[in-house]
Amino acid sequence: MENANRFYFTKDQLANSPSRKCGIDQAKELSYRQQAANFIQDMG
Numbered sequence: 488m489e490n491a492n493r494f495y496f497t498k499d500q501l502a503n504s505p506s507r508k509c510g511i512d513q514a515k516e517l518s519y520r521q522q523a524a525n526f527i528q529d530m531g
Contacts, residue, residue: 501507506516
């Protein structure tokens with residue numbers, strides 16, 4: 488599988504996400520995404 492096809496969003500889309508436009512930095516957004524994924528996984 489080609490690396491470019493593994494991701495759902497391009498780097499440009501991630502750099503210009505609604506969160507980023509509202510002033511949430513990349514590290515904080517990543518933390519929120521990881522917490523949400525963990526929550527969903529824990530809920531089963």
